[in-house]
Structures are given as C-alpha cells and as structure tokens.
Amino acid sequence: MTVLDTPAWRPRTEAGPLLPDAAPFRLLGTPEAARLAPALLTELYGQLVRGRRFNRQATALTKQGRLAVYPSSTGQEACEIAAALALGPRDWLFPSYRDTLAVVARGVDPVEALTLLRGDWHTGYDPRETRVAPLSTPLATQLPHAVGLAHAARLSGDDVAALAMVGDGGTSEGDFHEALNFAAVWQAPVVFLVQNNGFAISVPLAKQSAAPSFAHKAVGYGMPGRLVDGNDAAAVHQVLTEAVDRARAGRGPTLVEAVTYRIDAHTNADDATRYRDDDEVAAWRAHDPVDLMERELTGRGLLDDALRQRTADEAEALAAALRERMHDEPRLDPMELFAHVYAEPTQQLRDQEAMLRAELEAEQQS
C-alpha cells in the first residue's frame, strides 16, 4: 500500500465502459431496425423530407437576397431532426449557427429562427418560451451555457436536460474542453452532440484532430462516448434519446459523435470546389439520410406512393409558406437598437438615442 493506492490517486472512473464502439452505431438496413416502431420511422421520414426542403429553400433565399447568409445542413438532416426530437418539452436545445433546422424541428417558427441570418439584430424567438438558446456563432461557446443551465436545473430539483450541438471544428476550441470537464465534474444532465461533417469551412478532419474519434475524447473527461452513423436518423435518435434519458436519470453527461457530411459549401459565400473533390461528395450522396430512411420504409412496406406524395406536398407547402413570408422586407426600428442594451439605458445611451431620432426625423422630412 502506497499513497498511489489511496482514493485520491486511484482512477476516479473506470475507462472501459466509457469507450465508444469501434464503428459508428447503425440501425437502418440492419436486422435491429425491425423492432423500430413504424410511427417513429414515418415521423422521422416526414421530418427528413421537410428538413431537406427547408435547407434547399433557405439556400435559395440567400440567392434572392432574402437571407444575408445560410449555413446549410444539407446532408446532416438526420442529426438536426434527431436532436430536436430527442428532447422533451421542458428540455433545452443549444444550437450552433448551422443548426437552424434543429431549431425549426423543435417547433420554433421558421421565420423567427432565421431572423439573425436575415440580417436582423436579434434572435427572433424567445429562448425561455421555446427552450431553445440563441444560435451561437462563436464556436463552442454555447457548450458551457448548456452545462450551466443543466446544472441549475438539477440544483433546482427540476427534471430538465440540455442538449448542446457543436461541429468537428468546434471541438478544437477551449470552451469545448472546459464545458465537458465542468459537465463531468458536476454530473450535469447534458448531452453533447458533435456533428462531425468532415470540414471546418475548408479544413479537413485530419488537420483538426488526431484523436481516434471525437467520441473517444469523452473518456478523458469521465463520461461515456457514443459513436453513431450521423446519416441514420433512427440510430442518432436512439443514441440521443438514451443519452438524454441517462442525463435525466441523474447519471451525468454523454458525448455523442455523429459521423456525417456537409454536402453543401460552408455557406453560400463559400466555394467548396477549392478544397474537396466531387468523388468524395458523390460517395456521401450515396449514403444520404433521406434515402437511407426511404429504403428502410420501402423495405418494410411502410412507404407507398400516396405517403411519398403527401410528404412531398407537405414539404412544398412549408417551402412556399416560407418563401411567401420571407418575401416581405422585415420592418426594423433603428430606435430599438438602444432599448435592450441595459435594463435602463444610461444617460449616454439616451443622448445617442436622441441624436439618432433627430437624424431619422430629418431624413423623413428631406
């Protein structure tokens, strides 16, 4: 017996049970899929088709100048919708800038969800009412927020979990590390979803991380890591649901890595042909989340032409409604720029407000 055998120095957690599977977990197209409820599969299918259409419509809106920018999640729809559907009504979602679709799938009004990307100054939706944090542009900074909120919920005795989304590039940020460490130490009811889509704008995975997988990073923090096929909506849904249930049961945080691919460029302002070849994109198109679900449904006789058509029509109707509503120029009141900086504006802000008001009045008169 030496000091190295005392509780303070023994490993605090057993590493083995925390390790992810060697290969990404899959359900669709495997025998395991047979036990999945048809209602869940058709729900996921409808969400996937509508999500794909939403991405296409939002991208088109950038070309028409209706959106300032849109970071598309085309190819990643399975992760987006599974993240939203894995949460209960009292849980919180913490999206990154690429996760508008998850926000919409959670039930936030699409026009409100696109407010910032439209070029407005605020998030559009009420985070408390929707239980969706503002889309976070500074990478990984939303992760400690999710940990703090989940911790606060636990301290308050509430049955609430948080799910925070981040990309492969975001895992290199310091806030990723700090958030996971705090979450594990505090055993906070939080789930981290890393969407590994292969690129941080142009920088490929190999230049981002030398870890065996992002899921392996969980072990270093003392939480389980799960590796899942990010284009298999049923698999992502199951893994995230288990992780959220585990968090709610007081068993602490989980890190989930979903292996997926960003089919579109980083944003409409990016040119992906400069850093990747078409063959790679084509290979991932052959493993498309919508196709995978269609094949599963078709194989089980759950998808006939009528359902296919009805789903497509629903997606078209949503896209048309979005087009219609985004057609109007948003009415921004410049005077509101001063309204929410502080609970009470400072004297200096009041002076500046008066200056702008006078300028606006002069503009109207000229």
Add this chain to the structure above:
Amino acid sequence: MSPSSSTAPAPAAAPVAQKPATMAQALNQALRDALVADPAVHVLGEDVGTLGGVFRITDGLARDFGDDRCTDTPLAEAGILGTAVGMAMYGLRPVVEMQFDAFAYPSFEQLVSHVSRMRNRTRGALPLPITIRIPYGGGIGGVEHHSDSSEAYYLHTPGLHVVTPATVEDAYGLLRASIASDDPVVFLEPKRLYWSKADWSPQEPREVPPIGRAVVRRSGRSATLITYGPSLPVCLEAAEAAKEEGWDLGVVDLRSLVPFDEETVAAVVRGTGRAVVVHESAGFGGAGAEIAARITERCFHHLQAPVLRVAGFDIPYPPPMLERHHLPGVDRILDAVGRLQWEEG
C-alpha cells in the same frame, strides 16, 4: 422554472462584521446577506469553497450555505463564466469570482460575446444578472499577472456595468446593488484596499447606493481630482497635502465607470474649472482619456486649464520591487495640479 431553495442547510444567523470592519469583511457580509436574501444567488469560482478564496472574501460561505450555493469550480475561467451564463439563463443569479485580474482574461470571449449582449440579442428576453467579482490593481507586491488594472477592457464593452468601490461602506453597498442588478456587472475590487478599515457595521441601516452615481468625497474650490477604486485614498492624501501649497482640492469618487455619472462630474468641474483624473491603469486609451474628453465636451467654457491625467505608465505592470515608481502617488498628483496653468487663471 423558478429555482427552489437548494438542499443546503438553512444558514444560521450569518456572522456580522464587527466594527471596525475591513473591506474584505464588508464584501463577505454582502455575499452572506445576498445569499440569505435570495435563494437564486449562487457563488462560484476557484478556491471559493473550503478555503474561502485566496483573499478570504468567501470565507465560511460554503460551510454556512452548502457547496451548491458556494461552489469550488474546476480551474477554468471561461468555464466559470460560461456556466454562469447558463445558470442565469435558467433564472439563477450567479456571483462569480475571478481569482486575480489577469486570470480573468480566458473568460473574455464569454464576457464580450455573450454576457454583455445576451439581453440585447434576445430583445430583452434573456437578461443575465451575473456579478463578476475581480480583485484588481497593484500595490500589494504581487508577482507578474497579479496586479493588472483591467477596467478599460470592460468599460469599452457595451452591455456591461463596471463598478468599483473605494470604501468599506461602498464595498458592501455596491456589491449588494450589483448582485441585485438585472444587468451583468463587472465588480472590480481594489485588492490593496481589502484590508482597509472603517468604523462600519451592516447592522446599521444604510441606503444601498444606486449603481452609476459618483460621490464627492471632499469638496474643494481650487481644482477637482477625479478618481475611483484604489486611487481614492491617494487622492484624499494628496488633497490634504495640497493645503500646504494653498490649494483647496476636491475629490470625486466615481464608484461606477459604467454607467458614468457625467452630471456629477461636470457640475463639480464647472465649479472649480480645473480637473485631474487619477487612475492606476495605463493612461493611453484608459478610463481617464474618456473622462477627460467628456469633461472637455461638457465644461469647455468653464475650464481654466486642460484636463490632465495622472495614470500608470504605458508599460506592462512592473515587478513588485519597482511598482512604487509606476503607481500614481501624492507627489505626481500634486505635480499635475501644479501644471493647471495657475499663473494664467
């Protein structure tokens, strides 16, 4: 969603600072009273629990209120402030301690990108009532990274309040006001005044000073010294010494850099026509530059001389063996007062 009281034992009658009390005791009392008054208040930071903080400001809080109300966090400042954001989003009222001025910098992105603008970017839906306590300033013989005056970084960030007490009484009152504020407050504690004493007890009912009001610590007819935090005692000493030179100096303690109490400062300077701004932090781009500019804009026709600044040199904070040359002292302040164009006045 309203936070219920935590599982911590209900605090017994909280210790009350006895006369004379130090600023450290007054701050401790303010935290105690805030923890008793509002179950949403949570203290978190490095070593704030069992140890009571490296300056003992949180002494006994974990013992009396439980680990959930006064939490030792992992050693990571961005994580501390980032999790405080999430706690505030849920309705709690976190009071975080950054151990030293220069150790707060890792949390800067959270502060600038989220804490300062969450209310604004959510159109008022998510105010963040977070108090960020930061011991700051020099004069304690600290080795490098332990004596920075970092206020200029914070006051340049819209959405933050920046508050700094200079007296024992204000330490209590301003900290209570900061914790009660629905806006985020960077609460800068002048660490060399932690052990300053005053005949003070929180049991005597006193008005909690509103954030954003300067106070005239000494009225004078010749010229006005405008200062805050650690430089207040130096300015009061200088004003006393100036009597020998025949100058009757007034001293204004800003107490809050944001909001800046322009009205009080302008009214006082109009009365004297001469002003010197005194602070420890580097002069270039510092708080004094902003204050001097605003005085000039507001009081130009009342001024008998340009507004001067006495500030730290524009150098990285010097080693303890040389810091006395860096910090504004009585002589340097009086030299500046002497340059206020008396012969032409």
